[in-house]
Amino acid sequence: MKKRLRQVFTWLMFLSVFVTCWNLTTTKTQAKTYQIGTDVTYPPFEFANDQNQYVGIDIDLLKAIAKEEGFQVHIKPVGFNAAVQSVQSGQLDGIIAGTTITKERQAKFDFGTPYFKTGVVMAVGKNSAITNLKQLKNKKVALKTGTAAASYANSIKDKYGFKTVTFDDSNSMYQDVKTGNSVACFEDQPVMQYAINQGMDLKIVTKAANTGWYGFGVKKGTNPELIQKFNAGFRKIKQNGTYNKIINKYLGTKQNPAVKGKTFTIGTDVTFPPFEFADKQNKYVGIDIELMQSIAKDQGFKVKIKPLGFNASVQGLQSGQIEGMIAGTSITKDRQKVLDFSEPYFTSGVVMATSDKGDVHNLSQLHGKKVAIKTGTAGAQYANSIKKKYGFKTVTFDDSNNMYQDVLTGNSVACFEDQPVMRYAIKKGTNLKIVTKPALKAPYGFAVKKGENKALLSAFNNGLKDVKANGTYDDIKAKYLGTKKDNNAAVSSNDQDDRSFMGLLKQNKDALLSGFGQTMWLTLVAIFFATIFGILVGLMGVVPIKFCNWLSSTLIYVFRGMPLLVLALFIYTGIPSLTGQKIPAFIAGIITLTCNEGAYIAAFVKGGIEAVDSGQMEAARSLGLPFGKAMRKVILPQGIRIMIPSFINQFIITLKDTSILSIIGILELTQTGKIIIARNLEGFKVWTIIALIYLIVITLLTWLSNWVQRRIKG
Amino acid sequence: MSARIKVTDLVKTYGNNEVLKGVDLNVNNNEVVVIIGPSGSGKSTLLRTLNKLEAPTSGSIVVDGVDIADKSVDINKVRENIGMVFQHFNLFNNLSVGDNITLAPLQLGKKDKSAAVQQAQKLLETVGLADKIDQPVNSLSGGQKQRVAIARALAMEPDIMLFDEPTSALDPEMVGDVLQVMKNLASQGMTMIVVTHEMGFAKEVADRVVFVDEGKVQEQGTPEQIFNQPKNARLRDFLNKVLNI
Ligand SMILES: Nc1ncnc2c1ncn2[C@@H]1O[C@H](COP(=O)(O)OP(=O)(O)OP(=O)(O)O)[C@@H](O)[C@H]1O
Ligand SMILES: [Mg+2]
Numbered sequence: 001m002k003k004r005l006r007q008v009f010t011w012l013m014f015l016s017v018f019v020t021c022w023n024l025t026t027t028k029t030q031a032k033t034y035q036i037g038t039d040v041t042y043p044p045f046e047f048a049n050d051q052n053q054y055v056g057i058d059i060d061l062l063k064a065i066a067k068e069e070g071f072q073v074h075i076k077p078v079g080f081n082a083a084v085q086s087v088q089s090g091q092l093d094g095i096i097a098g099t100t101i102t103k104e105r106q107a108k109f110d111f112g113t114p115y116f117k118t119g120v121v122m123a124v125g126k127n128s129a130i131t132n133l134k135q136l137k138n139k140k141v142a143l144k145t146g147t148a149a150a151s152y153a154n155s156i157k158d159k160y161g162f163k164t165v166t167f168d169d170s171n172s173m174y175q176d177v178k179t180g181n182s183v184a185c186f187e188d189q190p191v192m193q194y195a196i197n198q199g200m201d202l203k204i205v206t207k208a209a210n211t212g213w214y215g216f217g218v219k220k221g222t223n224p225e226l227i228q229k230f231n232a233g234f235r236k237i238k239q240n241g242t243y244n245k246i247i248n249k250y251l252g253t254k255q256n257p258a259v260k261g262k263t264f265t266i267g268t269d270v271t272f273p274p275f276e277f278a279d280k281q282n283k284y285v286g287i288d289i290e291l292m293q294s295i296a297k298d299q300g301f302k303v304k305i306k307p308l309g310f311n312a313s314v315q316g317l318q319s320g321q322i323e324g325m326i327a328g329t330s331i332t333k334d335r336q337k338v339l340d341f342s343e344p345y346f347t348s349g350v351v352m353a354t355s356d357k358g359d360v361h362n363l364s365q366l367h368g369k370k371v372a373i374k375t376g377t378a379g380a381q382y383a384n385s386i387k388k389k390y391g392f393k394t395v396t397f398d399d400s401n402n403m404y405q406d407v408l409t410g411n412s413v414a415c416f417e418d419q420p421v422m423r424y425a426i427k428k429g430t431n432l433k434i435v436t437k438p439a440l441k442a443p444y445g446f447a448v449k450k451g452e453n454k455a456l457l458s459a460f461n462n463g464l465k466d467v468k469a470n471g472t473y474d475d476i477k478a479k480y481l482g483t484k485k486d487n488n489a490a491v492s493s494n495d496q497d498d499r500s501f502m503g504l505l506k507q508n509k510d511a512l513l514s515g516f517g518q519t520m521w522l523t524l525v526a527i528f529f530a531t532i533f534g535i536l537v538g539l540m541g542v543v544p545i546k547f548c549n550w551l552s553s554t555l556i557y558v559f560r561g562m563p564l565l566v567l568a569l570f571i572y573t574g575i576p577s578l579t580g581q582k583i584p585a586f587i588a589g590i591i592t593l594t595c596n597e598g599a600y601i602a603a604f605v606k607g608g609i610e611a612v613d614s615g616q617m618e619a620a621r622s623l624g625l626p627f628g629k630a631m632r633k634v635i636l637p638q639g640i641r642i643m644i645p646s647f648i649n650q651f652i653i654t655l656k657d658t659s660i661l662s663i664i665g666i667l668e669l670t671q672t673g674k675i676i677i678a679r680n681l682e683g684f685k686v687w688t689i690i691a692l693i694y695l696i697v698i699t700l701l702t703w704l705s706n707w708v709q710r711r712i713k714g
Numbered sequence: 715m716s717a718r719i720k721v722t723d724l725v726k727t728y729g730n731n732e733v734l735k736g737v738d739l740n741v742n743n744n745e746v747v748v749i750i751g752p753s754g755s756g757k758s759t760l761l762r763t764l765n766k767l768e769a770p771t772s773g774s775i776v777v778d779g780v781d782i783a784d785k786s787v788d789i790n791k792v793r794e795n796i797g798m799v800f801q802h803f804n805l806f807n808n809l810s811v812g813d814n815i816t817l818a819p820l821q822l823g824k825k826d827k828s829a830a831v832q833q834a835q836k837l838l839e840t841v842g843l844a845d846k847i848d849q850p851v852n853s854l855s856g857g858q859k860q861r862v863a864i865a866r867a868l869a870m871e872p873d874i875m876l877f878d879e880p881t882s883a884l885d886p887e888m889v890g891d892v893l894q895v896m897k898n899l900a901s902q903g904m905t906m907i908v909v910t911h912e913m914g915f916a917k918e919v920a921d922r923v924v925f926v927d928e929g930k931v932q933e934q935g936t937p938e939q940i941f942n943q944p945k946n947a948r949l950r951d952f953l954n955k956v957l958n959i
Contacts, residue, residue: 618767619804619863623818623870624794633817637808 033072034093034226036062037083044194044250045098045214046077057190058096060246061115062216065233068242087219094218094226100148101215110223111215112230116247117471119208120152121189125177126201130184133206136162142173142182149186152210174200193251193469247470248298253462255300258455263302266292267313269327270665270674271399274424274480275444276307276327278675282511287420288326290476291345292446295463298472301456307675308585308665309398311376312573314339317449319576321583324456328418330378330442340452341445342460345473348418349438350382353407353426356433360413363436366392372403372412379416382440401677404430418442420481504685508676515672516693522586522658522668526593527651533594534601541606544627552602559599564660568592572664589661597654601647608643609635641712648705652698659694669693718743718874718905719764724773726759733759735929736773741874744903748916748937751926752952757909760926761878764907765789765796777874794822797867801879803859805851811838811862812847815869824870837865841895857888861895868899875899877908913956917941925949 038046038058046056054077066073078086086092088108101111124130141162143150157164165182167173176182178201189208196202216230237243268276268288276286284305296303308316316322331341354360371392373380383394395412397403406412408431419438426432446460467473541552572588612635620630662671673690677683717740726734733756741747749757762768764775766782766789775782782792806814815834819825825833838844841861851859860880867875881889893915900906900919916923916937923940925933933946944950
């Protein structure tokens, strides 16, 4: 009874506190209702919906910010010009009306954080072949009076030689293009995008020109706290995803049910900063990764990013191990024969870089010299295409870091690399300099296997449009290339890292531990299966059956004779091509090691058995013991004593051989090293650490081996 | 009384090397047959075909009415009844003296553990090694090893025993103990086929001496006939060599 009372009392207390709080907050916000002016109708920024409620990007955005910051807004659709005047006269507190931030307006208004990037685009009929301005020559183009798009079109109409037809409203302008009377129209990008999303049969074919930013404005010098609240709330809704939700609601493409909710495995390069690399926490980041993730989020599918390396990814696509690939892949004719590409998401070009102390400045100085390239890259392709002309030789590397090192050590005089990659590396302290203008301007594309995964490809294209529209794309680019605002925070923070051995060890402790764990796990699992396989094959070599003997020798011959690297690649990429069945990298790794190490084990199992005096077998058989029993009770116990040193030796070899599996992207110790170096470019120190880890483990194993051998002898 | 072992026209070739060129040989129950002959004449090969450690190339070997050349015959069953002692003992190096002896009876389900151990102890007593049951085999001398090997063969309770030069690898002072064990066996009525260069043993123990040369039985008879009235020229030649050193 007492307990009950206390409970009720507690609840009452709680309730009263809650009610008080509620009152406090409501009174507070009620006091702050801001009057905000907006345009009458400017879809998708402000317009009345079917229920005659005002909606749109501007409206939703402001409401979300107000909610976040605990103030209230009253939105008045008074029209653009009226809103501007009312704010100046103090009748309204602010304006949000698709207002472009201009110098003139900044003289009269204080603007909050720019919230939307806009620009003029050209749209054509859905089936039109027109893709650029040059094709407009002598054709008719539709415009809407008094818009920014119309003034842009008029400014370039002489240059491109087209005629204009003018309309009073957007819809008539679109219809004119649809009927084929005009071949194209110019329009603000979000407005055009929204119309298309609403079912208008047009398509956008140019990049946004005359770009500008929309801002929320108050009268200059008044209401600074409203701007502060707007900025604070804007930051929050950007972070919590509300912003993207609002933009996507109006400008987003429809999510394709064929991809929705599905998980796609996407291959990427291991070391191609700033497009993909592991950060300090050894999480994969980079332009490609973040772009892929935000597109996936936008389109409602999931991705599993696999840093397989560039070549392994291409092969992975071919064999169906992965569904897509985003790895700074230039769209080339050759690649288009086997891959289908998305719309370009980035334009790169090949530059030549030399040591910053070097005196090579142009291609003609390369005559008779060595140049470093990275396999399978556009840089390599470019270098190979001009090497005859300029008379240089090439050295090929599998990753960028090794290529840079080759130039830094003076072994090669220059390297060819994609411009953004090179820039990023230099920014991060690689002592190279770019000496040529970008050549072979190359658009990067997301790729799928030719003719397959069409839904994924179109979802990528749609998502790309969306993230461009909602600014995510620009944010990502700015983050890694530092083209805008917060100048490469990711980069500078890295430079303050402790680069001593202990510092590197501390920063990468988790990654190294997990890589080491993976190496040990691979070794143990592999040695387990290899032992079973090896003993079976070894025994097949000694049973008195000719066919088994032959099979045993053949297996040993084949798997011992094949380089481990080739075997790994064959199993990982070849088998799926043959069977259409995917193999996870770890399983492929285990199969590889089982076959290879197993063959060695088989050889010494066979040898160990054969080393047992043949009289032992004869004596056992003469007593009437069957072959199997004689083997188990007499021969194997003696053979195993002979084999044990070889077993331990094989264990050590297997441990070392796991490093080769980094080629198929298993995140073991060596691969972990590669990834860490790709980020911090501390090749020497990190490889020293990795080498020491291997050495320590192998030393321990050697001690164990010696101890066991002493025990057997004694 | 019919023959326990009946070898007819036995031929054994290794590649192009015809080692046995048509051997005929009968062994009767309780008989002790000693095979003599020069080195490389095929004595060991003949002995090893009798329990099919070597498969005959042609001809037949009938043991107790069973042709062991026949593929359908379970050779392991036949071997259980034919003990064999090797020149180099071939004791199982991974097992103790006792375990060497008990391995086959236990593995083949012939005896349970305690019966097998008891039997091993008894056999070791008969070969004069009663205190060695727990020793590792490597601690024994050659003569001791060969006696353990005999005990091991006897553990399967065979009634035919094959000996391939059981004393050739022994120091002279060890030979006597081993021969003594064999004599005891013979006196108990064991059917024995013994390849040996111990002519003294042949004279004293053998019921019949068989002289093999060039892959054939050249002459056979009682020790008296073979050693005192040899007819075959090769035999005479051989005896000259081995007896007059
Ligand atoms: N496994 C084999 N493979 C090939 N040739 C063999 C094999 N075993 C024996 N031979 C050959 O057969 C011939 C007879 O050998 P075997 O061992 O039977 O002679 P032996 O009469 O026992 O001689 P020793 O008195 O030296 O023991 C020899 O020429 C030998 O080289
Ligand atoms: Mg011999």
